[in-house]
Amino acid sequence: xxxxxxxxxxxxxxxxxxxxxxxxxxxxxxxxxxxxxxxxxxxxxxxxxxxxxxxxxxxxxxxxxxxxxxxxxxxxxxxxxxxxxxxxxxxxxxxxxxxxxxxxxxxxxxxxxxxxxxxxxxxxxxxxxxxxxxxxxxxxxxxxxxxxxxxxxxxxxxxxxxxxxxxxxxxxxxxxxxxxxxxxxxxxxxxxxxxxxxxxxxxxxxxxxxxxxxxxxxxxxxxxxxxxxxxxxxxxxxxxxxxxxxxxxxxxxxxxxxxxxxxxxxxxxxxxxxxxxxxxxxxxxx
Amino acid sequence: xxxxxxxxxxxxxxxxxxxxxxxxxxxxxxxxxxxxxxxxxxxxxxxxxxxxxxxxxxxxxxxxxxxxxxxxxxxxxxxxxxxxxxxxxxxxxxxxxxxxxxxxxxxxxxxxxxxxxxxxxxxxxxxxxxxxxxxxxxxxxxxxxxxxxxxxxxxxxxxxxxxxxxxxxxxxxxxxxxxxxxxxxxxxxxxxxxxxxxxxxxxxxxxxxxxxxxxxxxxxxxxxxxxxxxxxxxxxxxxxxxxxxxxxxxxxxxxxxxxxxxxxxxxxxxxxxxxxxxxxxxxxxxxxxxxxxxxxxxxxxxxxxxxxxxxxxxxxxxxxxxxxxxxxxxxxxxxxxxxxxxxxxxxxxxxxxxxxxxxxxxxxxxxxxxxxxxxxxxxxxxxxxxxxxxxxxxxxxxxxxxxxxxxxxxxxxxxxxxxxxxxxxxxxxxxxxxxxxxxxxxxxxxxxxxxxxxxxxxxxxxxxxxxxxxxxxxxxxxxxxxxxxxxxxxxxxxxxxxxxxxxxxxxxxxxxxxxxxxxxxxxxxx
Numbered sequence: 178x179x180x181x182x183x184x185x186x187x188x189x190x191x192x193x194x195x196x197x198x199x200x201x202x203x204x205x206x207x208x209x210x211x212x213x214x215x216x217x218x219x220x221x222x223x224x225x226x227x228x229x230x231x232x233x234x235x236x237x238x239x240x241x242x243x244x245x246x247x248x249x250x251x252x253x254x255x256x257x258x259x260x261x262x263x264x265x266x267x268x269x270x271x272x273x274x275x276x277x278x279x280x281x282x283x284x285x286x287x288x289x290x291x292x293x294x295x296x297x298x299x300x301x302x303x304x305x306x307x308x309x310x311x312x313x314x315x316x317x318x319x320x321x322x323x324x325x326x327x328x329x330x331x332x333x334x335x336x337x338x339x340x341x342x343x344x345x346x347x348x349x350x351x352x353x354x355x356x357x358x359x360x361x362x363x364x365x366x367x368x369x370x371x372x373x374x375x376x377x378x379x380x381x382x383x384x385x386x387x388x389x390x391x392x393x394x395x396x397x398x399x400x401x402x403x404x405x406x407x408x409x410x411x412x413x414x415x416x417x418x419x420x421x422x423x424x425x426x427x428x429x430x431x432x433x434x435x436x437x438x439x440x441x442x443x444x445x446x447x448x449x450x451x452x453x454x455x456x457x458x459x460x461x462x463x
Numbered sequence: 464x465x466x467x468x469x470x471x472x473x474x475x476x477x478x479x480x481x482x483x484x485x486x487x488x489x490x491x492x493x494x495x496x497x498x499x500x501x502x503x504x505x506x507x508x509x510x511x512x513x514x515x516x517x518x519x520x521x522x523x524x525x526x527x528x529x530x531x532x533x534x535x536x537x538x539x540x541x542x543x544x545x546x547x548x549x550x551x552x553x554x555x556x557x558x559x560x561x562x563x564x565x566x567x568x569x570x571x572x573x574x575x576x577x578x579x580x581x582x583x584x585x586x587x588x589x590x591x592x593x594x595x596x597x598x599x600x601x602x603x604x605x606x607x608x609x610x611x612x613x614x615x616x617x618x619x620x621x622x623x624x625x626x627x628x629x630x631x632x633x634x635x636x637x638x639x640x641x642x643x644x645x646x647x648x649x650x651x652x653x654x655x656x657x658x659x660x661x662x663x664x665x666x667x668x669x670x671x672x673x674x675x676x677x678x679x680x681x682x683x684x685x686x687x688x689x690x691x692x693x694x695x696x697x698x699x700x701x702x703x704x705x706x707x708x709x710x711x712x713x714x715x716x717x718x719x720x721x722x723x724x725x726x727x728x729x730x731x732x733x734x735x736x737x738x739x740x741x742x743x744x745x746x747x748x749x750x751x752x753x754x755x756x757x758x759x760x761x762x763x764x765x766x767x768x769x770x771x772x773x774x775x776x777x778x779x780x781x782x783x784x785x786x787x788x789x790x791x792x793x794x795x796x797x798x799x800x801x802x803x804x805x806x807x808x809x810x811x812x813x814x815x816x817x818x819x820x821x822x823x824x825x826x827x828x829x830x831x832x833x834x835x836x837x838x839x840x841x842x843x844x845x846x847x848x849x850x851x852x853x854x855x856x857x858x859x860x861x862x863x864x865x866x867x868x869x870x871x872x873x874x875x876x877x878x879x880x881x882x883x884x885x886x887x888x889x890x891x892x893x894x895x896x897x898x899x900x901x902x903x904x905x906x907x908x909x910x911x912x913x914x915x916x917x918x919x920x921x922x923x924x925x926x927x928x929x930x931x932x933x934x935x936x937x938x939x940x941x942x943x944x945x946x947x948x949x950x951x952x953x954x955x956x957x958x959x960x961x962x963x964x965x966x967x968x969x970x971x972x973x974x975x976x977x978x979x980x981x982x983x984x985x986x987x988x989x
Binding site for chain 1: 695696699715717718720721763766767770771838843844846847848850851852854861862863864865
């Protein structure tokens with residue numbers, strides 16, 4: 178357990194350093210990320226421009242640093258949107274049951290039956306390319322997982338005596354939902370959201386890479402990758418540094434999410450224990 | 464142990480069968496060494512029917528399947544091709560075309576004057592919705608004729624135009640008017656070019672075979688695979704890996720530069736007759752003349768053409784390319800790049816930043832230009848460079864990169880401030896149609912530009928038949944557009960064709976980009 182806590186602490190520091198980079202971007206960046214000197218386009222990394230310059234003559238290091246803000250901010254909004262939407266629909270569906278449950282869950286089934294990314298691309302394509310639309314599109318296809326999770330957790334406690342007691346004593350539905358259902362659902366949803374951060378970030382970057390997310394006016398890693406793609410052979414730094422930034426950040430959030438799950442989710446600990454027992458039994462049989 | 468042995472035997476068998484199958488594949492793909500060409504192209508259309516749409520008509524000619532009665536030289540002069548000569552009445556209404564004898568379509572049918580007549584009539588019928596036509600090509604935009612008659616005995620086709628038409632050879636050289644065998648056109652497109660279609664794999668490739676009936680010399684390749692590769696970098700890499708031997712228009716400057724520096728590749732670049740420009744919407748904030756003038760002053764077009772798009776364009780000031788004979792040298796530009804002058808002009812015009820947010824305002828409202836474009840021939844790079852340079856003088860421009868169809872819809876709906884595109888300026892060998900894009904009553908006047916002086920001159924151009932006088936009028940029209948800061952002109956696109964030097968010779972790109980796969984392109988050693 179202590180080892181897990183230490184591990185969690187290390188990953189938390191890792192993620193916090195990335196967050197700090199986003200917060201203190203103006204102090205870390207060496208240039209104005211939007212300042213374009215067209216005559217200085219695609220210069221190789223040097224002491225003036227640590228990561229070189231992009232095709233518009235902008236300092237790539239500063240853009241990668243500022244890109245942290247866009248990526249973290251948009252991913253946070255995305256995860257919160259998915260959490261809130263999926264959570265509310267799942268809790269309502271699970272608690273009210275009946276017709277409401279059927280409508281929400283069948284709609285969720287319908288959404289799940291489509292390939293998520295393809296549907297999100299279609300939605301973003303219809304709405305037009307922008308980071309906001311990309312967030313909306315991914316939210317629309319990702320909420321089902323949270324709704325199902327919240328619903329199953331609600332169903333688990335719905336028939337507990339203390340809920341029945343609350344109901345019998347005349348507690349209003351919204352109070353039951355807020356005071357009893359939400360607190361029991363929230364920790365699991367938060368753990369799931371934390372583990373999903375890296376994946377969501379990657380999806381957003383993918384959207385921008387495809388030209389469906391961030392546009393040229395914003396500073397975003399996925400879009401930088403897209404811009405650099407044409408220069409893969411002659412100015413590889415245009416892809417390497419934004420790519421590394423995405424890689425490091427996604428890995429950091431994934432590790433933190435996994436670590437958080439290991440720490441807070443007793444089920445996973447049980448499963449590990451059971452696996453160990455099974456393994457030991459198997460070895461002794463052999 | 465026995466289990467492992469079985470697995471190993473299975474793996475070896477799998478390896479052997481894979482090798483055999485791979486060898487079979489190679490045998491099929493290789494065909495006869497030296498007489499097969501793999502040509503990588505952007506997929507503009509799967510159809511080669513001149514009536515389907517503009518792109519399909521171009522593709523037929525580009526792939527060497529169809530040909531026109533006339534053909535453009537590199538100087539953009541229409542010279543006889545299937546028609547060997549012509550006579551014209553004094554009023555330029557009645558044109559008698561003498562059709563070359565002995566030409567056959569690639570299916571062996573004779574190309575007679577009647578076949579020419581049928582082909583042209585089919586084009587008009589197929590594109591006339593009132594007669595049930597479903598084609599989207601627009602031949603009426605170039606030629607309206609009263610009658611067309613064929614005399615097989617004399618070998619002539621006579622076209623009587625609805626109005627005086629001084630440039631019929633140029634019009635007939637346009638790919639819409641490519642001659643096809645109308646008797647079989649419902650099933651397949653048969654032309655008179657050096658190659659004929661063997662198989663079309665929609666969206667993937669077109670297989671061509673040599674036309675055994677070709678009339679104009681030897682066909683160098685027995686077969687050609689036209690491979691559709693839309694991404695420019697992928698095209699470059701396919702050429703480098705040897706998947707293709709020839710490729711048209713690599714539009715990523717860095718890839719083109721890499722290939723140019725490598726002796727293994729032959730890079731042909733032609734001074735283009737395509738202009739990259741931005742239409743400015745006069746129904747929006749850009750109606751303000753001082754703002755337009757400041758924009759012109761703020762843009763460093765030379766740097767944009769030489770560095771941002773790395774020489775893919777030759778910078779220029781007029782809507783008509785400097786390589787054409789329309790007196791480019793006589794034009795003057797009052798808006799040479801001068802950022803300070805742009806700032807001063809805006810300040811004097813009262814277009815200033817009053818709320819301190821860094822962006823200038825007009826009538827108390829922030830200027831926020833909607834710059835729409837699409838990813839073709841470096842247009843998005845121009846749009847982004849413009850937005851960055853305008854930001855330096857305090858004008859906000861949001862770049863909106865859309866797919867071509869959406870961008871076109873926004874253009875037609877007038878939902879843009881700046882719309883950047885790349886246009887062939889002398890499609891029929893004459894810039895009259897292109898200059899009509901600023902004629903106030905024209906449906907193609909996308910920016911809603913209006914200048915009575917321009918309109919009068921343009922109407923004069925429409926009636927003028929004398930080439931010398933037309934040249935003078937065209938020069939004046941160009942100067943008016945420059946003076947009015949009517950449109951942002953970036954430069955003139957340099958078309959390119961790149962081949963593997965050890966496999967292909969003669970792969971030179973034509974000035975006018977209707978002609979890609981010609982009989983000049985041959986295997987090495989022929």
